Amino acid sequence: MQRSTTPVEQTDPQVGLAVSTVIFTLRADDGFGATDPQPGIWLPLVRRIREPYDGLWALPGGPLGAAESLADAASSTLETTTSLRPRYLEQLYAFGDLDRSPAERVVSIVYWALVGSDEAKRTRLGQNVRWFPADALPPLAFDHRDIVEYALWRLRNKLEYSHIAHAFLGETFTLSELREVHEAVLQKQLDPANFRRQVESSGLVLQTDELRTGGRHRPARLYRWTQPVTRPETPSPGRSTSRRPTTSTPTTRQQSEEPA
Amino acid sequence: MQRSTTPVEQTDPQVGLAVSTVIFTLRADDGFGATDPQPGIWLPLVRRIREPYDGLWALPGGPLGAAESLADAASSTLETTTSLRPRYLEQLYAFGDLDRSPAERVVSIVYWALVGSDEAKRTRLGQNVRWFPADALPPLAFDHRDIVEYALWRLRNKLEYSHIAHAFLGETFTLSELREVHEAVLQKQLDPANFRRQVESSGLVLQTDELRTGGRHRPARLYRWTQPVTRPETPSPGRSTSRRPTTSTPTTRQQSEEPA
């Protein structure tokens, strides 16, 4: 007798199914009003008010409702916790080790999300919710520390071949502003000249005819994204790198323009 | 009142949790004894024997047992279906749309796996299990067609920066054999000369002092992998690209698994 095929009857009732979300934003202050020179990645955590791990901080999340999709659950967690709507949302991974939670068996499907810097700053949080800098997290409950690390890795990775930086900026932005986002996320300095050329030739961004004045230097041209926000809620192979092979290979089939 | 933090109480009992596996192997025959010139990707499917989708083919899988980890569930599905052990196993994605299954609500955590070509050939399958070429699948139940497409994309993607081709080859192999694997998976011809150099400089592979004779041509040197099998069962950021930066900063650019 072999196992039956996938969607099937009902699961063992002992296995709980939860959805959690790692929410990122970019902030330039230190949380007390002082302004850092470089912005950094921040994320909201929820203080647990029961066992296990009572008192520790944890990722916002909760059980999956029977009538909500996975992304909806992640999104609604986010809104309930921060009163914000995600500008980007993507599934991260399903964590299901047997010993994640001391007593019960819980599988957590984790999403990661980006929210706007400006909006995040204005938000008032509940009593048991606080923003923390990603590089100075308190002790976390469960395996949430690993989850955050993995989400950070994914964020940094993704930044390099997509326009998720969109989520941190307004409708229009200067290339310096965009570069600062990249520098904050990747935590390294980028050559302004090379960065400019890379972005301009990526096709993700479009010149406007406006300038941003005000700095005590030459005004900077404003740009806008060519496409609206990315919401990869269905994992589709297409990566739309918009690259065309210069010389060769009519590789028969629609050789997907995949990344790695 | 806000949603509580992650691993938590119990889920709505209406939501089922299943684990399915997309199993790939490489075969050179057409299923009837004739030998194709180029091997292709094949995968086993299970014929459903009940509603919904009775009679259609589906991915092997089943409900998650309370005492098994996600990877164990995927692995055991694989063994039950094909009597094989996976040489590679990785989580693909969690599919949880509301309308995946007509009546009930089921979330499927899907894994993808590779099994050895030689082993797969020797295996006898049960009555309701059959291998199909990935490019000629029958109509599939549920959203399994999309899932397979996504898994294929991931396989092709991953082939280029890891040594998962390991799974299709023996302990030692010639560079031609390795190239044939790549050509079969990527479905395009590769320049033997350039392929050789790329692989040799990748550090993933090591020369032996043995040769493979027998062809009516110059004997080919045998190689072996520098590392054993990859089993990324914890999604760790480190990709171990083992690349040495020639001049400047260790910019270890790596590509992410997962979609656009």
Added chain:
DNA sequence: CCAAAAGTGTTCAACGTACACCCATGT
């Protein structure tokens, strides 16, 4: 005028690709 960021140009090394060519074996 000076500081500072915006924006352009140039050089160089690394890398992928195409392709010519030699090597060693079985028949």
Added chain:
DNA sequence: ACATGGGTGTACGTTGAACACTTTTGG
């Protein structure tokens, strides 16, 4: 001898990093 794949050499175009240099504003 010759066909066939194993294996080496090389030239060229693209890309990315480094960095010199010009431009335009505010003070």
